[in-house]
Amino acid sequence: MPSTGPAGLLEKVRAKRPLIHHITNYVTVNDCANITLAVGASPVMSHAEDDVEEMVGLSQALVLNIGTIDRYQLRSMFLAGARANHLGIPIILDPVGAGATRFRTNACLKLLQELKIAVLKGNGGEISVLAGAGGKVLGVDSVSTGDDPESLVQEYAKRLGITVVMTGPEDIVSDGKKTVLVANGHPLMGGFSGSGCMAASMVGAFVAVSTDRVEAAATAMAAFGLSGERAAKKARSPFSLKQALFDELYNLTPAQLAKGARIRKA
Amino acid sequence: MPSTGPAGLLEKVRAKRPLIHHITNYVTVNDCANITLAVGASPVMSHAEDDVEEMVGLSQALVLNIGTIDRYQLRSMFLAGARANHLGIPIILDPVGAGATRFRTNACLKLLQELKIAVLKGNGGEISVLAGAGGKVLGVDSVSTGDDPESLVQEYAKRLGITVVMTGPEDIVSDGKKTVLVANGHPLMGGFSGSGCMAASMVGAFVAVSTDRVEAAATAMAAFGLSGERAAKKARSPFSLKQALFDELYNLTPAQLAKGARIRKA
Amino acid sequence: MPSTGPAGLLEKVRAKRPLIHHITNYVTVNDCANITLAVGASPVMSHAEDDVEEMVGLSQALVLNIGTIDRYQLRSMFLAGARANHLGIPIILDPVGAGATRFRTNACLKLLQELKIAVLKGNGGEISVLAGAGGKVLGVDSVSTGDDPESLVQEYAKRLGITVVMTGPEDIVSDGKKTVLVANGHPLMGGFSGSGCMAASMVGAFVAVSTDRVEAAATAMAAFGLSGERAAKKARSPFSLKQALFDELYNLTPAQLAKGARIRKA
Numbered sequence: 146m147p148s149t150g151p152a153g154l155l156e157k158v159r160a161k162r163p164l165i166h167h168i169t170n171y172v173t174v175n176d177c178a179n180i181t182l183a184v185g186a187s188p189v190m191s192h193a194e195d196d197v198e199e200m201v202g203l204s205q206a207l208v209l210n211i212g213t214i215d216r217y218q219l220r221s222m223f224l225a226g227a228r229a230n231h232l233g234i235p236i237i238l239d240p241v242g243a244g245a246t247r248f249r250t251n252a253c254l255k256l257l258q259e260l261k262i263a264v265l266k267g268n269g270g271e272i273s274v275l276a277g278a279g280g281k282v283l284g285v286d287s288v289s290t291g292d293d294p295e296s297l298v299q300e301y302a303k304r305l306g307i308t309v310v311m312t313g314p315e316d317i318v319s320d321g322k323k324t325v326l327v328a329n330g331h332p333l334m335g336g337f338s339g340s341g342c343m344a345a346s347m348v349g350a351f352v353a354v355s356t357d358r359v360e361a362a363a364t365a366m367a368a369f370g371l372s373g374e375r376a377a378k379k380a381r382s383p384f385s386l387k388q389a390l391f392d393e394l395y396n397l398t399p400a401q402l403a404k405g406a407r408i409r410k411a
Numbered sequence: 412m413p414s415t416g417p418a419g420l421l422e423k424v425r426a427k428r429p430l431i432h433h434i435t436n437y438v439t440v441n442d443c444a445n446i447t448l449a450v451g452a453s454p455v456m457s458h459a460e461d462d463v464e465e466m467v468g469l470s471q472a473l474v475l476n477i478g479t480i481d482r483y484q485l486r487s488m489f490l491a492g493a494r495a496n497h498l499g500i501p502i503i504l505d506p507v508g509a510g511a512t513r514f515r516t517n518a519c520l521k522l523l524q525e526l527k528i529a530v531l532k533g534n535g536g537e538i539s540v541l542a543g544a545g546g547k548v549l550g551v552d553s554v555s556t557g558d559d560p561e562s563l564v565q566e567y568a569k570r571l572g573i574t575v576v577m578t579g580p581e582d583i584v585s586d587g588k589k590t591v592l593v594a595n596g597h598p599l600m601g602g603f604s605g606s607g608c609m610a611a612s613m614v615g616a617f618v619a620v621s622t623d624r625v626e627a628a629a630t631a632m633a634a635f636g637l638s639g640e641r642a643a644k645k646a647r648s649p650f651s652l653k654q655a656l657f658d659e660l661y662n663l664t665p666a667q668l669a670k671g672a673r674i675r676k677a
Numbered sequence: 678m679p680s681t682g683p684a685g686l687l688e689k690v691r692a693k694r695p696l697i698h699h700i701t702n703y704v705t706v707n708d709c710a711n712i713t714l715a716v717g718a719s720p721v722m723s724h725a726e727d728d729v730e731e732m733v734g735l736s737q738a739l740v741l742n743i744g745t746i747d748r749y750q751l752r753s754m755f756l757a758g759a760r761a762n763h764l765g766i767p768i769i770l771d772p773v774g775a776g777a778t779r780f781r782t783n784a785c786l787k788l789l790q791e792l793k794i795a796v797l798k799g800n801g802g803e804i805s806v807l808a809g810a811g812g813k814v815l816g817v818d819s820v821s822t823g824d825d826p827e828s829l830v831q832e833y834a835k836r837l838g839i840t841v842v843m844t845g846p847e848d849i850v851s852d853g854k855k856t857v858l859v860a861n862g863h864p865l866m867g868g869f870s871g872s873g874c875m876a877a878s879m880v881g882a883f884v885a886v887s888t889d890r891v892e893a894a895a896t897a898m899a900a901f902g903l904s905g906e907r908a909a910k911k912a913r914s915p916f917s918l919k920q921a922l923f924d925e926l927y928n929l930t931p932a933q934l935a936k937g938a939r940i941r942k943a
Contacts, residue, residue, distance in 0.1 A: 164816045171437040171703040172444050172456050178704050178870035179916060188870065189774065189816030190704050193747035199778040203815060215459035242455065246465040283469060284430045284455030336661075338444035338454065384445060384657035391916035395868075437703040438710055438722050481725035508721065512731040549735060550696045550721030602927075604710035604720065650711060650923035 151364045151406045152399035154351055159185035163205035163353035165346060168192050168222050170212025170241065173339030176387075177208070180343040183394040184368065186350035192218050197225035205353035207234055208345055211252055212241035212285065219252055226260040235263035235352045239345035243267065244274030244282030257305065264352055264362055266310035266345050269294060276301040285341075287313075295411050299324045308358040312344060316366045317411070318359050324411035325363045329370025334390075336383025344369055367406035372397055374405070417630045417672045418665035420617055425451035429471035429619035431612060434458050434488050436478025436507065439605030442653075443474070446609040449660040450634065452616035458484050463491035471619035473500055474611055477518055478507035478551065485518055492526040501529035501618045505611035509533065510540030510548030523571065530618055530628050532576040532611050535560060542567040551607075561677050565590050574624040578610060582632045583677070584625050590677035591629045595636025600656075602649030610635055633672035638663055640671070683896040683938045684931035686883055691717035695737035695885035697878060700724050700754050702744025702773065705871030708919075709740070712875040715926040716900065718882035724750050729757035737885035739766055740877055743784055744773035744817065751784055758792040767795035767884045771877035775799065776806030776814030789837065796884055796894055798842040798877050801826060808833040817873075827943050831856045840890040844876060848898045849943070850891050856943035857895045861902025866922075868915030876901050899938035904929055906937070 148156055164187045169177055174190060181188035191200045194217075201207050207229045209222050229236050240253040253275055256262065265272070269290030273280025278291040278301075291297045295317055302309040303321025311317045316327040334340045347369045351361040372394040373386065380386035414422055430453045435443055440456060447454035457466045460483075467473050473495045475488050495502050506519040519541055522528065531538070535556030539546025544557040544567075557563045561583055568575040569587025577583045582593040600606045613631040621627040638660040639652065646652035680688055696719045701709055706722060713720035723732045726749075733739050739761045741754050761768050772785040785807055788794065797804070801822030805812025810823040810833075823829045827849055834841040835853025843849045848859040866872045879901045883893040904926040905918065912918035 166816075170456070172440050174704050175441065175707065175870060182868060182870060183914070183916065187816055187818055189777070190702070190745055191774075191778075192745060193780065195748060196746070196778050196780040199780065200816070203777060213456055213458060214462070216461060242457075245455070245469060246457075246462050248459065248462040248465065284432075284453055284466070286453055336448060338441060338448060382449070382658040382661035384449065384661065385654070388654065388917070388920065392914040395914040395916065436722070438706050441707065479722055479724060480728070482727060508723075511721070511735060512723075512728050514725065514728040514731065550698075550719055550732070552719055602714060604707060604714060648715070648924040648927040650715065650927065651920070654920065 148399055150403060151367055152403040154355055154361060154364045155368060155399045155402050157354040158350050161354050162187050163350060164189055164203055165206050165208060165349045165353060166191065166201045166204035167208045168197065168218060168225060169208060169210035169342065172212055173342040176339040176343050177346040179391055181346045181350060183391045184347060184350050186353065192221050194221050194224055197221050198228040201225045201229050201234060202232060204234060206349040207236045208349040209236060209256065210239040210241055210342055210345055211249055212342060214249065214252055222256060223259065230261045236260060237264045237266060237345055237349045237352060238262045239342060240265065240267045240271045240275060241341065242282060242285045243271045244280060245284055250274060262307050264308045264310060264348055264358055266312065266348055268312050268341060272309060272311045273297060295324065308362055310348065310362050310366065312341060318363045320359050323359045325359060326409050326411050327363050327366040327370065328407040329367045329374060331373045331377040333377055333380060333383045333386045334373045337387045363408050367408055368394065368397060368402055371402060371405040414665055416669060417633055418669040420621055420627060420630045421634060421665045421668050423620040424616050427620050428453050429616060430455055430469055431472050431474060431615045431619060432457065432467045432470035433474045434463065434484060434491060435474060435476035435608065438478055439608040442605040442609050443612045445657055447612045447616060449657045450613060450616050452619065458487050460487050460490055463487050464494040467491045467495050467500060468498060470500060472615040473502045474615040475502060475522065476505040476507055476608055476611055477515055478608060480515065480518055488522060489525065496527045502526060503530045503532060503611055503615045503618060504528045505608060506531065506533045506537045506541060507607065508548060508551045509537045510546060511550055516540060528573050530574045530576060530614055530624055532578065532614055534578050534607060538575060538577045539563060561590060574628055576614065576628050576632065578607060584629045586625050589625045591625060592675050592677050593629050593632040593636065594673040595633045595640060597639045597643040599643055599646060599649045599652045600639045603653045629674050633674055634660065634663060634668055637668060637671040680931055682935060683899055684935040686887055686893060686896045687900060687931045687934050689886040690882050693886050694719050695882060696721055696735055697738050697740060697881045697885060698723065698733045698736035699740045700729065700750060700757060701740060701742035701874065704744055705874040708871040708875050709878045711923055713878045713882060715923045716879060716882050718885065724753050726753050726756055729753050730760040733757045733761050733766060734764060736766060738881040739768045740881040741768060741788065742771040742773055742874055742877055743781055744874060746781065746784055754788060755791065762793045768792060769796045769798060769877055769881045769884060770794045771874060772797065772799045772803045772807060773873065774814060774817045775803045776812060777816055782806060794839050796840045796842060796880055796890055798880055800844050800873060804841060804843045805829060827856060840894055842880065842894050842898065844873060850895045852891050855891045857891060858941050858943050859895050859898040859902065860939040861899045861906060863905045863909040865909055865912060865915045865918045866905045869919045895940045899940055900926065900929060900934055903934060903937040
């Protein structure tokens with residue numbers, strides 16, 4: 146009997162080994178590649194306008210991350226995104242630093258407007274700013290969020306007609322109808338560069354193998370957070386936690402995920 | 412009673428958590444982000460001409476590192492730098508590979524001429540070349556330096572009216588009036604990619620919270636070097652030293668820094 | 678009496694410390710820099726059209742890696758490559774993802790046509806596609822290769838008049854006349870991002886110090902694979918193997934390499 150729920154999804158990622166095309170920043174790109182491999186999927190990075198349309202056609206998900214966006218990369222995101230939409234390949238958008246500058250905020254709003262995004266995953270500040278709910282972002286860190294983040298995420302998801310993930314001590318995942326909370330993770334995970342970017346890659350890997358995007362995104366966040374919890378046991382700092390995180394995710398069994406995932410309905 | 416000296420400065424970095432805007436190379440950018448976090452500051456990377464002026468306005472220091480410079484990134488450095496100068500935000504310049512090629516040397520000379528740089532931090536070869544003192548650089552490694560590096564640094568700092576840091580077995584820090592030497596560090600630290608870049612990020616974090624730039628830069632080099640010394644105890648190579656370095660800096664207490672910093676007047 | 682064979686070549690890399698100019702992707706560039714240092718050579722990364730011709734003139738080998746190629750970087754590869762050819766500096770080409778998209782395939786074919794490449798190093802799918810032997814590449818992973826890879830590599834090397842390395846459980850190295858097989862390595866080495874890119878940097882370091890390119894490339898693959906075997910002993914996953922790999926290569930003695938290298942004639 147095949148597993149269901151988080152365990153079944155993790156098995157599916159490992160069995161199907163989906164190709165996840167990233168157009169992402171050069172700060173954490175290596176971490177995104179390795180976390181994609183650690184969970185059992187296959188990463189490919191390509192940003193060239195001459196290359197992205199064909200590459201995305203080979204892929205099962207497209208991750209767009211604006212962490213070091215410029216106008217050339219943004220153009221390639223639109224090219225790849227349009228092709229992904231045409232082919233029915235889900236797009237994950239990570240709005241890194243939206244709210245910090247107008248260029249970043251506007252890039253995200255335009256991507257959300259002109260492309261059909263499957264999952265928008267950001268921190269509290271980023272999502273709140275994009276939803277027009279007055280969050281605050283300093284650089285790439287969330288500084289403040291709205292008063293009632295659960296309602297905010299649910300209503301914003303409903304308005305956009307997509308799945309929204311707001312990361313935080315408890316991650317909020319909603320498609321406007323179904324809303325779930327994921328309580329996995331460890332405080333040290335916010336202390337190294339790239340945990341948000343890696344989470345987006347994780348969401349890409351799971352959304353690539355499931356049409357239930359709320360379940361897929363929640364499972365991705367649970368698997369990532371649980372691996373972080375396990376890694377934290379031996380870690381002296383966020384940086385040794387990060388190193389151990391890859392080991393833990395790679396060795397995480399479906400049974401461990403089923404047992405350790407803390408996903409509940411909102 | 413608040414701490415003074417190195418301990419007080421480290422406390423200040425951690426309390427103020429300054430945002431350090433980097434326009435830097437894609438080789439060591441992840442290390443720069445993580446070392447900035449490890450010391451207690453907050454990194455942001457942005458190189459887009461559409462983004463840098465607004466981003467630097469949110470920041471407390473701007474680090475310019477020419478490790479993989481091209482003409483587009485250089486243009487953004489001038490845009491961000493002009494804005495930083497207008498706002499009084501200190502700029503740290505890391506002239507990676509100056510002296511190896513004319514493009515790199517000229518980029519640095521032009522940045523030094525057209526922007527008001529707060530701290531220029533380079534290795535012996537780079538600083539000697541820029542000062543016109545006949546250093547030698549091969550690729551990004553210093554091969555030779557002038558005969559009397561202390562005088563060279565002091566006189567060059569005086570001529571430019573800025574603070575100059577020449578890294579080496581003993582780092583030399585001078586603003587032309589005050590010159591100090593920092594003896595922290597470990598030989599293995601030169602054996603991995605990025606120690607120089609990370610040092611520049613460290614200088615950025617400390618200069619962001621203090622107007623005494625000689626003290627701030629010297630403290631940055633001492634904290635970095637001392638963390639390296641501690642990391643070396645368990646390291647089998649420069650590469651495992653690097654991994655442990657982040658842990659050590661993150662866990663370095665102000666009291667340990669006060670005790671271990673080897674800063675003396677020249 | 679100086680050592681010969683693999684031991685002698687490793688000693689030569691460490692004694693000469695050749696400068697290896699990379700024009701490479703931003704995903705694994707940091708790993709390429711550090712593996713170059715770990716083996717005893719010196720890396721420099723530069724992609725700017727204003728910089729590459731002068732930089733390659735200082736170097737003893739040029740590594741071209743198309744992992745995140747775009748038209749601007751491709752132009753710089755031709756500029757640097759032409760200068761390298763003029764100066765007699767060997768070029769190593771890593772055709773990452775050739776066969777996945779036409780842009781990547783055509784970029785490689787054009788580089789092979791217009792430049793005199795010394796060593797082409799790719800996985801089974803990439804080499805088979807370029808040789809017109811119907812391999813298959815998905816993203817950057819080899820999916821299938823020809824039926825008789827040894828003959829394929831030998832004939833393709835003969836046709837191009839260069840040395841070809843096809844990586845795999847047993848690496849095949851041939852210049853069309855001499856063909857050798859290298860059996861070092863560990864299955865986990867394929868599980869992290871960048872092992873192929875790092876292998877190309879290794880080949881660059883050894884080809885920089887020897888005109889016998891088959892021996893140099895085979896020794897590079899043996900030293901890399903042997904370090905991976907040693908690292909695997911303590912590894913919980915491909916990711917901790919990677920971290921330990923740098924340590925092992927740095928500490929690998931010529932005697933250990935002579936004893937552990939498994940290079941045989943085809």
